Amino acid sequence: MIKLKEHITNNSIENEYSKSISLEHRKKFAQFFTPFPIASLMANWVLGNEYLKTVLEPAFGLGVFSRAILNHKEDIEIKGFEVDKTIFEHGKQYFYDTENINLILQDYMYNDWHNKYDGIICNPPYFKFHDYDNKNIIKEIETNLKCKLNGFTNLYTLFLLKSIHQLSPNGRCAYIIPSEFLNSDYGKLVKTYLLKSRTLKHVIVIDFEENIFDDALTTASIILCANDNLTDKVQFSNIQSIQDLSKIDQLINDYPNISKTAQTYNYTELNPEIKWKAYYQKQNSIKFKNLIPFSTYAKVVRGIATGSNDFFTFSVSKSKEYSIDEQFLLPCICKSLEAKKSFFTTSDFEELKENDKTIFLLNAQNSTDEGVIKYLRKGEAEGIDKKFLTASRTPWYALENRPPAPIWVSVFNRTGLRFIRNEANVSNLTTYHCIYPKQTTLFSEIKMDLLFAYLLTKTAKQIFEDNSREYGNGLQKFEPNDLNKGMMLDLGQLNETAKHQILTLYQQYRNKVIENKNGEDLINEIDKIFVNIFTEEEERT
Numbered sequence: 007m008i009k010l011k012e013h014i015t016n017n018s019i020e021n022e023y024s025k026s027i028s029l030e031h032r033k034k035f036a037q038f039f040t041p042f043p044i045a046s047l048m049a050n051w052v053l054g055n056e057y058l059k060t061v062l063e064p065a066f067g068l069g070v071f072s073r074a075i076l077n078h079k080e081d082i083e084i085k086g087f088e089v090d091k092t093i094f095e096h097g098k099q100y101f102y103d104t105e106n107i108n109l110i111l112q113d114y115m116y117n118d119w120h121n122k123y124d125g126i127i128c129n130p131p132y133f134k135f136h137d138y139d140n141k142n143i144i145k146e147i148e149t150n151l152k153c154k155l156n157g158f159t160n161l162y163t164l165f166l167l168k169s170i171h172q173l174s175p176n177g178r179c180a181y182i183i184p185s186e187f188l189n190s191d192y193g194k195l196v197k198t199y200l201l202k203s204r205t206l207k208h209v210i211v212i213d214f215e216e217n218i219f220d221d222a223l224t225t226a227s228i229i230l231c232a233n234d235n236l237t238d239k240v241q242f243s244n245i246q247s248i249q250d251l252s253k254i255d256q257l258i259n260d261y262p263n264i265s266k267t268a269q270t271y272n273y274t275e276l277n278p279e280i281k282w283k284a285y286y287q288k289q290n291s292i293k294f295k296n297l298i299p300f301s302t303y304a305k306v307v308r309g310i311a312t313g314s315n316d317f318f319t320f321s322v323s324k325s326k327e328y329s330i331d332e333q334f335l336l337p338c339i340c341k342s343l344e345a346k347k348s349f350f351t352t353s354d355f356e357e358l359k360e361n362d363k364t365i366f367l368l369n370a371q372n373s374t375d376e377g378v379i380k381y382l383r384k385g386e387a388e389g390i391d392k393k394f395l396t397a398s399r400t401p402w403y404a405l406e407n408r409p410p411a412p413i414w415v416s417v418f419n420r421t422g423l424r425f426i427r428n429e430a431n432v433s434n435l436t437t438y439h440c441i442y443p444k445q446t447t448l449f450s451e452i453k454m455d456l457l458f459a460y461l462l463t464k465t466a467k468q469i470f471e472d473n474s475r476e477y478g479n480g481l482q483k484f485e486p487n488d489l490n491k492g493m494m495l496d497l498g499q500l501n502e503t504a505k506h507q508i509l510t511l512y513q514q515y516r517n518k519v520i521e522n523k524n525g526e527d528l529i530n531e532i533d534k535i536f537v538n539i540f541t542e543e544e545e546r547t
């Protein structure tokens with residue numbers, strides 16, 4: 007039998023398991039393991055409860071947290087839940103002679119609702135998509151917590167909700183989870199619960215250069231809770247490297263004294279409805295005055311989703327092959343790389359067409375054309391009509407009704423937002439979001455060119471960044487509503503002279519881009535005008 011002592015303070019058990027079990031199996035159960043130094047730090051929080059007798063590990067895996075606890079205190083009663091038999095059997099052999107540990111092969115979400123614990127410590131399963139059996143779990147939570155949940159959620163937040171419910175008086179809970187919930191709609195409920203229960207004490211956002219979890223595309227955060235009334239403050243911290251863990255150890259030792267830093271808030275100051283990055287990340291918008299929601303001047307919606315791009319998109323040669331006349335094809339940009347510059351003109355479109363790029367979308371509705379009908383039959387034979395999106399449409403090949411948008415924005419990239427003026431007036435797939443300036447607003451009507459000139463500046467992008475979602479590895483993502491709810495400078499406040507200056511520089515920039523020259527210096531000039539007009543006095547001095 008294997009001796010636990012040799013493996014208690016490192017990840018050798020996890021490393022050995024990862025080598026012997028396929029990635030496919032590990033992914034199926036979200037088996038990504040906590041590095042021991044982090045597990046040990048979280049265990050210190052739980053061990054800080056002077057009344058600690060019982061501990062629960064809801065997603066046991068190979069018991070890294072239990073090892074970290076036992077390393078300090080051998081006489082704790084530990085219960086572990088694990089749903090996967092393979093890892094369960096693997097883990098059990100290390101704990102065979104530890105009598106005070108009780109391992110249970112069961113789904114945590116459906117069991118053990120009535121027990122309370124002095125410590126709960128967990129790295130819950132994280133599935134990127136909402137592909138878990140959420141409906142039943144939500145019912146289970148609603149019954150037990152007597153609350154109403156929104157259908158869109160992520161399993162890891164439900165684990166946390168249940169664990170908070172299971173804390174005994176003075177009980178402590180430490181969770182490591184994606185920081186995504188702090189800034190997304192599905193996190194609002196758990197944030198509300200953390201504040202209402204007054205259990206949340208520390209939020210530690212881990213901004214390591216490398217991802218902690220082998221290949222999960224997300225940044226992690228450590229959530230420390232205590233079911234005591236020792237403080238009504240919550241502190242946010244950011245850590246950049248493993249070395250910073252000692253700073254967090256200090257915070258843990260100092261509890262319940264929470265130091266008064268810029269990132270410390272009373273419960274009443276925290277709003278569960280907003281993105282919490284406002285509390286732990288420098289906000290670019292702070293230095294500007296006269297900000298308004300972007301939705302005041304424009305509306306952002308996602309591009310056309312076809313349900314099967316291979317079937318619905320065409321190049322000239324494909325249209326010839328299937329005898330589809332151009333009158334049944336909608337000019338459409340299908341790949342973001344195909345619009346390289348800030349302006350997409352009719353001649354850019356013609357060039358793509360000549361190079362036989364995929365730049366059309368089948369627009370078959372009401373057509374009796376023989377070629378079109380034949381192509382649709384082919385689609386039905388291939389089951390295209392039964393796909394998720396097409397099956398819900400009537401007829402199945404109907405296109406979403408989206409007029410061409412005058413401005414596009416790329417949705418997922420490393421270098422920040424990229425705006426493109428669609429002068430060719432063609433449609434776009436979901437690689438871009440569509441931006442439609444509002445025709446009439448209660449405020450002054452702003453010109454499309456002025457709006458676009460603003461969007462090209464660094465200032466516009468920085469202000470939007472306050473409202474992005476992070477995906478780890480420096481990837482940013484903006485859903486249409488992140489932009490609608492994002493802020494912008496109120497261009498309606500510009501006087502005629504400033505507008506004229508900006509539009510003149512903008513025309514010069516456009517000419518340069520069209521001639522394939524670099525016009526960045528002109529955009530910088532425009533940016534300077536905005537910064538001068540909209541920066542708060544004290545920021546400038």
Ligand SMILES: C[S@@+](CC[C@H](N)C(=O)[O-])C[C@H]1O[C@@H](n2cnc3c(N)ncnc32)[C@H](O)[C@@H]1O
Nearest residue numbers: 035038039040065066067088089113114129131
């Ligand atoms: C992210 S891993 C963490 C493992 C370990 N605690 C660690 O931190 O290294 C999550 C573990 O929970 C298990 N798991 C997944 N769904 C579960 C459920 N509903 N109930 C209990 N365990 C579950 C997985 O098999 C996996 O071992």
